[in-house]
Amino acid sequence: MTDTPILELRHVSKSYGSVRALTDVSFQAFAGQIIGLVGDNGAGKSSMIKTISGVYTPDEGEILVDGTPRHWKSPHDAIEAGIETLYQDSGLAPDLTIGSNIFLGRELRRRNVLGRLGFLDQRSMETQAMEELEKVGISIGAAKRTVSELSGGQRQAVAIGRAAMWAKHVIILDEPTNHLGARQSIEVLKVMKAARDRGLCVLFISHTLPHVLEVTDRIIVLRLGRIVRDAPTSEFTVESLLGTITGLNQ
Amino acid sequence: MTTDTISDTPSTTSWLDALRKLLRQDSGLIPVLVALVLLVVYFEIRSSVFLQAANIANLFTQAAVYVLLAMAETWLLLLGEIDLSLGWASTGAGMLAGIYTNVQYGWPWPVAFLLGIVAAVIVAAVSGFLTVKFKVASFIVTLGMQLIVQGLVIYELDKVFQGGGVPVQNAVLRNLIAGDLTPTWSWIFVIAVVVGLSALAFVRRAKRKAAGLTAPALWKLVLRVVVIAAVGLFLGYIFSVNRGSFIAVTGVPFAVPIVFALVGLYSFILGRTKFGRYMYAIGGNAEAARRAGIPVDRYRIYAFMLGGFTAAIAGLMLISQLGGIASSSTDSTIVLYAVAGAVIGGVSLFGGRGRMVGAVLGGVILAVIKNGLTLIQLSGPAQYIVTGVVLIAAVLVDVVGRRSQQLAK
Numbered sequence: 001m002t003d004t005p006i007l008e009l010r011h012v013s014k015s016y017g018s019v020r021a022l023t024d025v026s027f028q029a030f031a032g033q034i035i036g037l038v039g040d041n042g043a044g045k046s047s048m049i050k051t052i053s054g055v056y057t058p059d060e061g062e063i064l065v066d067g068t069p070r071h072w073k074s075p076h077d078a079i080e081a082g083i084e085t086l087y088q089d090s091g092l093a094p095d096l097t098i099g100s101n102i103f104l105g106r107e108l109r110r111r112n113v114l115g116r117l118g119f120l121d122q123r124s125m126e127t128q129a130m131e132e133l134e135k136v137g138i139s140i141g142a143a144k145r146t147v148s149e150l151s152g153g154q155r156q157a158v159a160i161g162r163a164a165m166w167a168k169h170v171i172i173l174d175e176p177t178n179h180l181g182a183r184q185s186i187e188v189l190k191v192m193k194a195a196r197d198r199g200l201c202v203l204f205i206s207h208t209l210p211h212v213l214e215v216t217d218r219i220i221v222l223r224l225g226r227i228v229r230d231a232p233t234s235e236f237t238v239e240s241l242l243g244t245i246t247g248l249n250q
Numbered sequence: 251m252t253t254d255t256i257s258d259t260p261s262t263t264s265w266l267d268a269l270r271k272l273l274r275q276d277s278g279l280i281p282v283l284v285a286l287v288l289l290v291v292y293f294e295i296r297s298s299v300f301l302q303a304a305n306i307a308n309l310f311t312q313a314a315v316y317v318l319l320a321m322a323e324t325w326l327l328l329l330g331e332i333d334l335s336l337g338w339a340s341t342g343a344g345m346l347a348g349i350y351t352n353v354q355y356g357w358p359w360p361v362a363f364l365l366g367i368v369a370a371v372i373v374a375a376v377s378g379f380l381t382v383k384f385k386v387a388s389f390i391v392t393l394g395m396q397l398i399v400q401g402l403v404i405y406e407l408d409k410v411f412q413g414g415g416v417p418v419q420n421a422v423l424r425n426l427i428a429g430d431l432t433p434t435w436s437w438i439f440v441i442a443v444v445v446g447l448s449a450l451a452f453v454r455r456a457k458r459k460a461a462g463l464t465a466p467a468l469w470k471l472v473l474r475v476v477v478i479a480a481v482g483l484f485l486g487y488i489f490s491v492n493r494g495s496f497i498a499v500t501g502v503p504f505a506v507p508i509v510f511a512l513v514g515l516y517s518f519i520l521g522r523t524k525f526g527r528y529m530y531a532i533g534g535n536a537e538a539a540r541r542a543g544i545p546v547d548r549y550r551i552y553a554f555m556l557g558g559f560t561a562a563i564a565g566l567m568l569i570s571q572l573g574g575i576a577s578s579s580t581d582s583t584i585v586l587y588a589v590a591g592a593v594i595g596g597v598s599l600f601g602g603r604g605r606m607v608g609a610v611l612g613g614v615i616l617a618v619i620k621n622g623l624t625l626i627q628l629s630g631p632a633q634y635i636v637t638g639v640v641l642i643a644a645v646l647v648d649v650v651g652r653r654s655q656q657l658a659k
Contacts, residue, residue, distance in 0.1 A: 076543035091538035093531040095602040104531055105542030107524045118523040123461045144464055 004067040006031045006169045006201045007052070007083070012061035014047055021047035023225045025061070029170065034192060034202040036212040036233065039222035040245055045205050048222065049172050052203075053085035054078035065169060079105075082168030086159050086176060094148040099126040101147055102133070102162050133161045153184030160188060164195040171195060172203040177211055189215045209238050223247055281647050282596055282611045285640065289615065293622030300625055304493035306485070307503060309621045311427045314505040315571060317613030318564035319584060320591025321516060324609040325557040327592050328520075329533045329550055330601025331388040333377060335395035336561040337585025342403045343370040344565030345575050349410055351420035359422045367562040373399060374558025378551035388554075400582065407577040415576025418569055426508070426570040430501035433490050439507055440486035448475040505567055509610070512563065516606040529553065534602030561588075590637060591616050594644040615640065 005028035014022040022044050029035055039045050050056045052063065054072030062069050065081050072078050078085070092101045103125045109115035126144060147155055156176055163171045173192065177185040185208075192202050192215055206212050212219060212233075219236055221229040221244045229244050236244075293300040319340065326333045343366035349355065350362035357365075377395045381388040407415050418424050431439060451471055458465040485502075492498045520526035531539040532546050540546045568584075569575050595612025597604025616637060623633050 074543075075541050079541075079543060085541070087537075087541075091535065091541050093534035093538055093602065095534045096527065096530050100527055100531075104527075104539070105544055107527065109524070118525050120522055120524060120527065122522070123458060123463060126463050127461055 005029055005064070006066055008064040008067075009048075009052070010062050010064065012048075012051060012058045012063070014051055014056060014058050021225055022051065022058070025222075025225075025227055027220060027227060027230055029201045029203065031169070031199050031201050032196055033218060034196050034204055034216045036216035036219040037203055037205045037222065038207075038209070038212055038219060038241065038245055042224075043222040043245075044225040045222055046174070047225070049085060049174055049203065049205060052078070052170075053083060053172060079166075083170045083172065084163035084167035085172040085174070086163045087174050092147045092155060092159055095146055097126075097144050097146050098133075098150075098158055099129040099144065101158060102129040102165065104162075106166070132165045133158070135165075151184075153180050153187060156180060156184070156188055157191060160191045160195075164191065164198070164200065167195075167200055170201045170203065172205070174205045175207065176204075177206060177208055185211065209241055213238065213241070221245055279596060279605070279608055279611065282594065282608060282615070282644075285594075285643075286611060286615055286618065289618050289622065293618065293625065297622070297625040300622060302493075303488045303491040305621065305625070306488045307493055307499075309617055311503050311505050311571060312621055313614045313617035314427065314503075314509055314567045315564050315584075316587055316591050316616045317509055317610050318512070318560055318567060319588035320595060320609040320613040320616075321512065321606055322557045322560035322564060323585075323588040323592045324595075324597050324604060324606060325529075325553045325560065326388070327589075327597045327599060328529050328601060328604055329553045330536075330599075331381065331550065331553065332392065332589065333374060333388065333554060333557050333561075334392040334585055335373060335377060335399050336392075336557055336588055337582065338396050338399040338403055338580075339370040339373050339558055340561035340565035340568060340584070341575065341580055342373075342399055342565065343367060343562035344567075344569030345403055345407060345416055347423060347566055348416035348418055348420075348569045348575060349406075351418075351423055352411070352416065353419055354411070359420050362420075363423075363566060366565060367559060370558040370562035370565065371555050372558075374554040374561075375551060378554030381554070382547040382550050396585070400580075404577045404580065407575060407580070415574055415579070416569070417574035418572075423566065423570055424573070425504055426567055427503060427505050428570070429504045430489075430499065431504065431507070433500050436489050436500075436502040437486055439502055440482045440489075443510060444479050444482040447478055451475065505570075508563070512560070513606050513610055516560075520606060525549075525552075530602055532601075587616055587637075590641045590644075593648065594640055596644070596648070598648050599645070600648075612644075 007029040008027070010026050012022055012025045013020070025044075025048060037045055037048065047056065051058050054075040054077050057072065063072075064070065065083065070077070070081055072081075075085070093104065096104070099122070108121045108125050108128075110119050110121045115121070147158065150158065160171075160173065160176060163173070176188050176192075180188065189211060192204065196202050196217075204212065204216060213236060216233045218230070218232050219241065220227055221241070223245065228247075290300070299305055319336065322336050322340070323333065326336075346366035346369055347359075347362045350357040350365060351359050355362075373395060377388065377392045380386060380391045410416060430436070451474065455465045455468075455471060489502045490500055492500055494500075518526075520529060528539065528544050528549050531542070531544060532549055536546055572579060591612035592604070592609045593599060593612065594615050595604070595608030595610065597608055597612075619636050619640065620633055623636060
């Protein structure tokens with residue numbers, strides 16, 4: 001673990017009207033770590049990831065990426081800074097092909113006059129999409145199939161593969177194993193580990209505590225908008241984690 | 251296709267599943283083509299006139315307005331939006347072109363045409379801006395806009411040229427529908443289209459193969475080329491036959507190459523450019539598009555403007571076909587044909603799915619229904635009913651196709 005945290009939140013607070021969603025949240029995340037982010041419904045998990053990914057701006061506090069304070073004006077700023085987020089509803093366009101989805105917003109153009117007119121280099125994108133997906137441990141066959149033809153697990157794998165492929169620093173996964181079968185969940189956990197081993201920091205939000213305990217290096221527990229526990233995964237069991245989440249342990 | 255390491259759902263053999271799969275895949279045009287062939291066969295059986303040269307040529311010029319309107323609405327439907335003012339915007343564009351090419355004003359036709367087009371684009375851009383900026387349903391905004399434009403157009407038609415409406419006096423405007431390519435140019439046009447489409451398909455396949463990507467099966471490609479060539483040769487023949495009664499009339503009407511050029515251009519934009527890809531992405535999952543950094547609102551306004559532009563071209567065809575517009579000959583229902591044509595052509599009402607070629611086929615189906623029913627002396631009411639039935643059938647196909655996507659999760 002190196003000196004500078006790849007992502008740091010300092011005293012971040014966020015309210016919606018009179019509802020206080022996050023109160024004085026601070027933590028540091030390092031490269032090559034999978035950090036579990038757990039908490040009951042309404043604990044502030046969604047607010048926290050939306051703040052990190054630029055959907056919301058914090059009312060107070062600051063966000064540092066690789067030691068530099070950053071202010072997001074839009075989710076796109078966070079993406080440019082190397083933070084990729086995967087939301088519960090997978091952010092894929094159903095009627096575009098796998099390759100198109102991988103390159104959505106980052107299209108390659110042809111290297112000629114047509115390219116300047118906006119014409120796409122579809123072949124290169126397809127080839128690269130397949131190669132990159134394989135690098136993070138996913139093989140989905142032809143990149144020309146549309147996402148609507150894929151099963152839920154395959155869609156999720158493509159979405160995570162895309163996040164892992166483009167993220168420079170952090171990927172945030174919001175309930176990536178929801179609605180997935182056991183075997184497909186294992187695939188997803190595998191992709192997460194592959195991303196960590198490539199030096200990314202993975203923020204893993206989940207209600208499935210066995211998955212969290214299995215794959216994370218560290219767990220942050222949120223309750224009522226505050227961080228109540230931040231400790232290495234080895235210090236938790238399912239029972240103690242559940243107790244911390246619900247507040248019965250204190 | 252290469253093997254999957256992540257398991258696919260096991261394939262079942264029920265015919266409904268097969269149907270769903272068909273609807274979900276690229277072959278989404280097949281139901282439209284089947285419907286078109288069935289209609290053509292039916293009308294040819296009922297009326298021997300249907301497939302005669304004069305009628306086919308007539309059919310093509312009738313179809314031009316429907317096809318263009320359906321293409322216009324397709325830009326909106328692809329984003330899950332709708333523009334109900336397109337019908338009147340199109341009438342208005344045709345009217346402006348008619349007024350200013352009239353001898354009383356005598357503007358050069360390109361300037362008058364451009365005025366009509368710019369007016370329609372501005373109206374559409376305003377609708378788009380209001381929809382995006384205030385997050386109102388485009389249905390309501392454009393309903394209001396339709397009434398405004400309708401009022402303006404009727405006011406102008408009742409005022410201009412002593413209230414008699416606008417006659418077409420300019421040769422170019424008249425010839426959009428009434429003029430024809432010479433037989434030689436007609437053949438050159440037909441052969442160029444057939445050869446161009448075939449060559450494009452084969453070159454694309456070869457390049458994909460060379461890049462080690464999946465490519466369509468050769469027999470499918472050959473089949474497609476054969477069908478295109480057969481249709482092309484048939485139409486080339488039809489248009490080379492004299493269809494006039496007193497003076498000889500031959501050749502492809504100008505409207506046809508104009509529509510073809512626009513379809514080709516739009517298909518390329520949608521299928522091959524970043525712009526088109528963003529349209530599908532926004533229509534399929536606007537939130538995902540926004541997260542990917544696509545300026546969703548700006549693209550929405552572009553879609554409205556392209557709809558307005560295309561509707562304006564339709565308006566030029568409309569006034570050319572009618573020979574002029576008076577307030578009594580305007581029709582509030584044409585926008586519904588725009589929506590119907592696009593949906594019949596497989597463009598999803600829910601956004602994200604559909605092709606320009608589909609809108610063309612949908613527009614042609616509308617024209618075939620109108621033309622065929624007139625030939626078998628069942629005009630008016632029957633036309634509404636049959637069009638309605640076909641439209642509902644098309645929507646059901648859309649919904650079944652969409653549901654199967656959700657089942658596939």
